[in-house]
Amino acid sequence: MSLLSLAVAAALLLGSVVQEVTAAPNLPLSGVQTMFAFGDSYSQNGYDPASGYKPQEQKRSTSAGGLSWPDYLAQLDEAPATLRDRVFDFGKGGATIGGDRELVGYPNVSFADEIDKFEAWFVKASTEGENARPTWDGESALFTVWFGINDIEITWKRGEEFPPLLESTFDQLSTGMERLYALGARHFLMPLLPPYHRSPLLLRVFSAVPGANDTFYDNFVAWNDRMKRFVGDFAESKPEASVAMWDTWTEFDKILDAPGDFGFANSTNWCDSYSKYLWAVDLPEMSDIQNCGYSMDEYFWFDTSHPTTRVHSLIAKAFASLSDSSTASPSDLSRREMRLPAHHLPASSFAHHGTSPGRFQRLVRTSQLARREREQFWKELRGTALGSVVAGAKVGQ
Ligand SMILES: *[C@@H]1O[C@H](CO)[C@@H](O)[C@H](O)[C@H]1NC(C)=O
Ligand SMILES: *[C@@H]1O[C@H](CO)[C@@H](O)[C@H](O)[C@H]1NC(C)=O
């Protein structure tokens, strides 16, 4: 796995301005001896260090009706066989980057909380005795950090606009990343957010609320733009680190644009007979549930907002395909990113940490001016969210 390098990230952030960035070599999947995953329901596999350091012996609990991508990644041929029992997953359904993003029904777990756990069990815990922690080293450990959906979704559900919170959220991401680096992390994988406006949550649940799609779409695009700048800034400040940015948006679009090519018969909806097993630890055989029309593997969505386990296996394979430089050359990746409209490419963000104050002010002002008109919108949205089967109702489990 040759993860998108810092240099590439920097190049795509800068548009046509070429800037040399000295990056540490990427960590290929074959060299990953240990993996630490931080994130939400999209990454959760149910591992709990309090139950021991043998992930393979623990029951899985995912949002996908089967394994989630970290386990699939470890099972790929390119990965060392020993990696399967060294995937330490702190992902938790409903988790956020923002430590202050609380809402009833959500677990109140943030990136910082997950790092606390990591530090306690994998840095401070003793390497001796009965319950000795596994040792790891930064050169062969991959740290994956994938949050954001809940930061945005909780904000909507609280009836608030997300753009004014973008910078403070990324400040907290930055704090967390600096902490991981200080604790020895050197190789990072940071996926972007998926095209959430294509989830059944938006297509069906919120379709009754005019304007919902546009708001959600804009928020997710703003997050991804900010993430690209973040990766560039972080990369520049850490010459010894490698940061891979995975373009989840494009990968999901690719499948959702031609679902049949990937074996999906139903990519716009979910089936309750499957989705009721969200977080289930002992899954029944689900392929022959008749009233869903198709087997679970032919559904893209497991419920309103989570992809099925087969999508997770494709996500893992997408990582692996990055290892073949002939199929995912840096220039390919750059070109894809370059399709962003010009205004999405910050003029001078690379040299300066943080955002331009002007842009932030503009977001706040726009949001204030529009607030009155938008009150009805948020009221409707909240009503729809609370009355629906949105993931939030169950994420606390
Ligand atoms: C949520 O977590 C934060 C940070 O750990 C804490 O300060 C806060 O009291 C928690 N809220 C609840 C409702 O538990
Ligand atoms: C949602 O908005 C995006 C961006 O404008 C658009 O491409 C997409 O077709 C919209 N979806 C629906 C269901 O309106």
Ligand SMILES: *[C@@H]1O[C@H](CO)[C@@H](O)[C@H](O)[C@H]1NC(C)=O
């Ligand atoms: C997708 O699945 C849902 C739920 O089972 C069903 O209502 C819908 O008709 C299906 N759509 C297609 C195209 O099969």
